[in-house]
Amino acid sequence: MSMSTSYKVCVIGGAGYIGSWLVKQLLEKGYTVHATLRNLDDVTKVSLLKSLPDADARLVLFEADIYNPIEYEHAIEGCEFVFHVATPLQHNENSQYKNITEAAIAGAKSIAECCLKSGTVKRLIYTASVVAASPLKEDGSGFGNVVEETCWTPLSLSFACSNAYRKAYVDSKTLAEREILSYGNQKNGGLEVVTLACGLVGGDALLPFTSSSVAVFISQLTNSATEYQLLRFLEELVGKIPIVHIDDVCDAHIFCMEKPSISGRFLCASSYVSSAEIATYFQQNYPIFQVKPEYLDGPKREIVWGSTKLEEKGFEYKYCTKMILDDCIRCARKRGGTDFQ
Structure with missing residues (x-):
């Protein structure tokens, strides 16, 4: 390790899918x-975090809400590194903000x-x-050829398979990512900003339940229309579907913390596949689920995943497409009870 594990770090949003796994890995590394x-009265979430190895000695929980962000000041105080993992998904109608984007x-x-x-x-x-x-073009004429860090979603466009929530x-x-990055572009006393x-x-x-992102991965097996539409939305937005394992995501966060100096925007995905390729893998390797034929047919685009910035810094992904998909099924079987076997 390149730094002292005596450091204090803060995870904003520590009870979510990524946040809880990140807390676990940080504790394992001695931070x-x-x-x-x-809500510190949420017994399920608090118990989950407090049950992690070494949590009693090195984990401190704070109550704070993105809808009242000044609450984060106390949690951040005295820390050397801050991970902002939280994001508002449901709007608090009683807040000072008009929607989740403002929040x-x-x-x-x-x-x-x-x-x-x-x-x-x-x-x-x-x-x-x-x-x-x-990689959609600003003029709405289709996709560019490559997905990499200079790609920014043109928000003026309407997106296929979209709705107001998406x-x-x-x-x-x-x-929010642009706002965060702007703090790294200022002469601001040495704060480095990384976005993943x-x-x-x-x-x-x-988590004691199947996370929403894992549910999207397996939507062609559960035949959940809502989750499958999310999978297709992501495909229509980004050309194909960039995928990444939870372990690699959290390793990438810690990698970006432990580097002596790093800043800027990095895309984080180990594979870039179509929804039809995911369905084909499931059909070939999990025939018990009887994948519907319509899932096997979809857009075939020649877009290339061109992001290598993270690897150029020395990061290595451990999980390939097969491992990610297999682990999603394993997780859903463990969490999903008798209706997903």
Whole structure:
């Protein structure tokens, strides 16, 4: 390891799918972790985090909500690194913000300001999404040839397979990432900012239920129309579907913390596949599920995944497409009860 594990780090959104796994990995590596939750009275989430190895000695929980972002100041105080994993998914109608996009931008801004105010935070690492990195052309004439870090989703376009909720999510993730990055572009006393635009995240989970992203992965097996439409939406937005394992995602976050110096935007996905390729894999390897023929036919695009920035810094992905899909099924069988066997 390249740094002292005596460091304190903060995970904003520590009880979610990625956040809880990240807290687990940080504790395993010997860091002291401040983790925020929306509600410390949520027994299930609090118990989950407190049950992690070494949590009793090195995990401190804080109550904070993205809809009242000043609450994060206490959690960030005294930390050297901050991971902003939280994102608003359902709008709080009673808040000062008119929608989740406003809330996400205000949250990003406030968390960055808290980092600067702390006097201790060296680097802010934001869990961004590939929905902000669409290769769609601004004029609506189709896709560019390559997906990489210079791609920004043109928010003026309407997207296939979209609805108001999905459009709001794309807007919020795109504009919040731009807001966070702006703090790294200023002469601001040394705060480095990293954004990791992650693909669809699959694999195992600490959560006692199947996470929404794993449910999207297996939607062609469960025949869930809602989740399958999300899979198709991502495909129509980004050309194909960038995918990544939860282990690799959290390793990438910690990698970006442990580097002596790193900043800027990085896409984080180990594979770039079509929905039809996912369905074909399931059909060939899990015939018990009887994949519907319509899932096996879909758009065949020649777009290339051109992002290598993370690997050029020295990061290595451990999980291939097969391993990600197999682990999604394993996780769903473990979490899903008798209706997914």
